[in-house]
Amino acid sequence: MTHRIAVLVLDDFATLDLGIPGHVFRVAEPPADYEVLTCSPGGEPVRCRVGYSVTPDRDLSLLETADTVVVPGIHGGSPLYDGTLREDVREALRATQARLMSICTGAFVLAAAGLLDGRPATTHWRNAEKFSRFFPSVRLNPDVLFVDDGDVLTSAGVVAGIDLCLHVIRRDHGSEVANRTARRCVAAPYRAGGQAQFIERPVPASGEEGTAPARAWALAHLAEPIAVADLAARAGMSSRTFTRRFREETGSSPAKWLNRQRVEYARHLLEATDLPVDEVARRSGLGSAVSLRQHLHAALGVAPTAYRSTFRAGAPVPAR
Incomplete structure (x- = not known):
């Protein structure tokens, strides 16, 4: 069945954030079947900071029929930064039964609607202090790329929004579909949500020098x-x-990096193959099923068999 994604765009929207879901989800290949539509309050034009407006085809009623709602980021001058939100937007968000996603400062919108109260979430690290001041009931973690809390998912800056969309495709349809989508987008196939948002020195391009x-x-x-x-x-x-x-x-460190790569490869094998857990552990270099179970539990809090059943293609999306 077609999975309808509604992108809710508001004034002062972040330009790249708006384009991410429309591109990433639409290039996902079968069995993925995503329909991406855009809406605004009243279907009216909304402006960005760099001198243009967009006029979505739909109004807020789109949220009533959506399976997933994505809220792109907004820029710092928006009234949302004082914790306020238009009542019609608040009501539409609270009424939808869709899975909710935010990119970057789109988390301010979800929080202002009261949808993140008591839940873990993230946003761009530069806005974390302000976010916590206005929304103290949200369990904010500003140090990660994205947070998956089942039916509500939040991400950090622009590229982390791509990571989150790929993660959702991976959750919906498995790693093979997500990896093909990443190749279409010329993006990293997988960056763990718990990975830090930034490091002090950028990673240099791979080449013949260095490590x-x-x-x-x-x-x-x-x-x-x-x-x-x-x-x-x-x-x-x-x-x-x-x-x-x-x-x-x-x-x-080399040891931590190597361990992370082994865990990620084990995850791929659990998702994409029917190999016994012992063989997954051997091929990923984690040694034994017991060792794999310990590493996977430390990374994700789940056992290999539970992970495999959850991330198999077609796994149901939890209802809110």
Whole structure:
């Protein structure tokens, strides 16, 4: 069945945020079938900060028939930043039975409607202090890319909005569909929601210098024992220099990075294959089913079998 996505756009909207759901969801291939429509209060034109307006085809009644509602970010001068929200928007959001998503400061809209009270959420780190001041009942975590709380999902800045949309496709239809969608968007196929929003130094482009070749080799040999000395030798560095360069380039130690890659590969195998849990653990380099269970529980709080059943293609979306 077609899954209808309503994008609710308001004055002072963030321009890139508005385009994300319309692009990411629409390029998802079968079995995904997303219809993306845009609405505003009264179907009236809404303005952005860079000199143009958009006129959506629909009004707020679209939220009544939507399966998912996405709220793009708004800029700092919007009245929403003092915690207020138009009554018609508030009522429409509170009445919908759709899954709710926000990109960046779109979380202000959901919070102003009272839909994040007592729930975990995130927004752009630069706006976290103001958000917490106006919405103290929200359990804000400003240090992550996105938060999935079942029927309400929130994300940080622009690129994190892409991450969230890919995560939702992954949740709805599995990793194969999400990965193909990411390739269409020329985006990273998966960044964990708990990953930090930013690091002090940007990650350099992969190339023949630095630790990138060693990382590429490690990803192709996850099932094998890999020591820092092995990676350093492949990069032509001492272990000490390699560890320092690795942290500069990735924001993580080699051991933590390698463990994360193994967990992510195990997740992929659980989603995309019927391999026994022991074999998933072996292929991902986590050793045994017990070790895989411990690592997955530490990362996500679930056991491998529970994760597999939840993220299989066609898993139902929780109702609010």
